[in-house]
Amino acid sequence: MKLRKEIINATVEIFSTMVMMDISAPSAKGDEYGVLENTITGVIGLAGTHKGVLAVHVPHAVAFAITGSFLGIELDEITEDVEDAIGEIANMLGGNVKSILSENGRDIDLSLPSTVSGKEYGFHTIKGAEKTAIAFDCEKGTFYVELQLET
Amino acid sequence: MGKNVLLVDDSSTMRKIIGRSLRQAGIDFDNIFEASDGLEALDVLAKEHVDIVLSDINMPNMDGISFLREKSQRDDMKDIPVLMISTETGEDIIGEAKSLGAVGAIKKPFTPDKVNEVLGPLL
Numbered sequence A: 001m002k003l004r005k006e007i008i009n010a011t012v013e014i015f016s017t018m019v020m021m022d023i024s025a026p027s028a029k030g031d032e033y034g035v036l037e038n039t040i041t042g043v044i045g046l047a048g049t050h051k052g053v054l055a056v057h058v059p060h061a062v063a064f065a066i067t068g069s070f071l072g073i074e075l076d077e078i079t080e081d082v083e084d085a086i087g088e089i090a091n092m093l094g095g096n097v098k099s100i101l102s103e104n105g106r107d108i109d110l111s112l113p114s115t116v117s118g119k120e121y122g123f124h125t126i127k128g129a130e131k132t133a134i135a136f137d138c139e140k141g142t143f144y145v146e147l148q149l150e151t
Numbered sequence B: 001m002g003k004n005v006l007l008v009d010d011s012s013t014m015r016k017i018i019g020r021s022l023r024q025a026g027i028d029f030d031n032i033f034e035a036s037d038g039l040e041a042l043d044v045l046a047k048e049h050v051d052i053v054l055s056d057i058n059m060p061n062m063d064g065i066s067f068l069r070e071k072s073q074r075d076d077m078k079d080i081p082v083l084m085i086s087t088e089t090g091e092d093i094i095g096e097a098k099s100l101g102a103v104g105a106i107k108k109p110f111t112p113d114k115v116n117e118v119l120g121p122l123l
Helices: A002-019 A059-071 A080-101 B010-026 B036-045 B062-071 B089-099 B112-123
Strands: A036-048 A052-059 A108-110 A112-120 A127-137 A142-151 B004-008 B031-035 B054-055 B083-084 B102-107
Touching: A002 A059, A002 A080, A002 A127, A002 A142, A036 A059, A036 A080, A052 A059, A052 A080, A052 A112, A059 A142, A059 B010, A080 A108, A080 A112, A080 B010, A108 A112, A142 B089, B004 B010, B004 B036, B010 B031, B010 B112, B031 B036, B036 B054, B036 B062, B054 B062, B054 B112, B062 B083, B083 B089, B083 B112, B089 B102
Parallel strands: B004 B031, B004 B054, B054 B083, B083 B102
Antiparallel strands: A036 A052, A036 A108, A036 A112, A052 A142, A127 A142
16 A cells, blocks of 8 residues: 555656646545556566566547647647657656665666557466556546556 | 757656756756667767767667767767756665766656756756
8 A cells, every 4th residue: 555655746746847737636536547548658677676567558649639738739649749748657657666676776677668559458467477567547538557566 | 159059868858857947947958959769968069069979878879878988988978967857866876977977866746946956057
C-alpha cells in the first residue's frame, strides 16, 4: 500500500511540474485495464536487487495531450515525438520508483525507455511477479501506471 | 562574448523542456547547443564555445558518467562545468559524477524555479 501511494505521489508530481496537466487517482474505472486499445505503452526495465518492469499505458488521445503540452504543438498521430515523450514519462517514473525501492538508488539499474503502440494489444504479467497497477484520470481519458516486481 | 549552453539528453522532448525551463527561469543564453549522448557532446565541445553543460546520466552510446570521465581527460574541455539533470539522483551515482567534475545535480521532474536556484549561481 505504501508503494502504491508513493507511485501515485511521484506520478502526480511529474504531471503537475513537467506536463502541466491535472490528474487524479484512484479512477472510478478501477485499476484493471484488460485489452489496451489505441494506446501507447512506455516501458522501463529494472535490474538488481529488484527485478521487473515499470510501464505506463497511455491512450493515444492522452498521449497527444501530454506531448502537445511538452512541445507546444498539436498532434493527431503517433510520431517520434509522442514515443519520445511517453518514453520520458516512463523514464522519470522509473527513476522515482528506483529511489523508492532502493535507498540511495545504488542497488537497482534502469534500462533505457522503450515504447510500443497499437490499436489492440495486451500487456502480460511476468510469471510470479507482484503487480501494482494504478489508474489515473485526466481531461482526455484514463491512463495506467503499472509496476511488476519479480518475487 | 555571450554565454552558450550545451544540453545533453537522449530525449529530444527533454532537451526542449530544459530549454523552455531556462527561458521561464529568466536565464538567457546566446546559443543553446544540443547533443543526444556523451559522444555527440564531446564533439560539440571540441567545436563550439560552451560555458556550461547540462547533462543526463542514463543515455545510450556514452552515458553521462563516461562523458564526464572522457571530458576530464581532455585539456580543451576539462574546465567546462557540467550540471547533471537526471532521474538518477542516488548519492552513489551523484557522488561519482561530482568526483569526475560535475558541479551539481537537478532531479527530474524539476521546475523552472529549481533550475534557476541551482544554475543561477554557476553563471
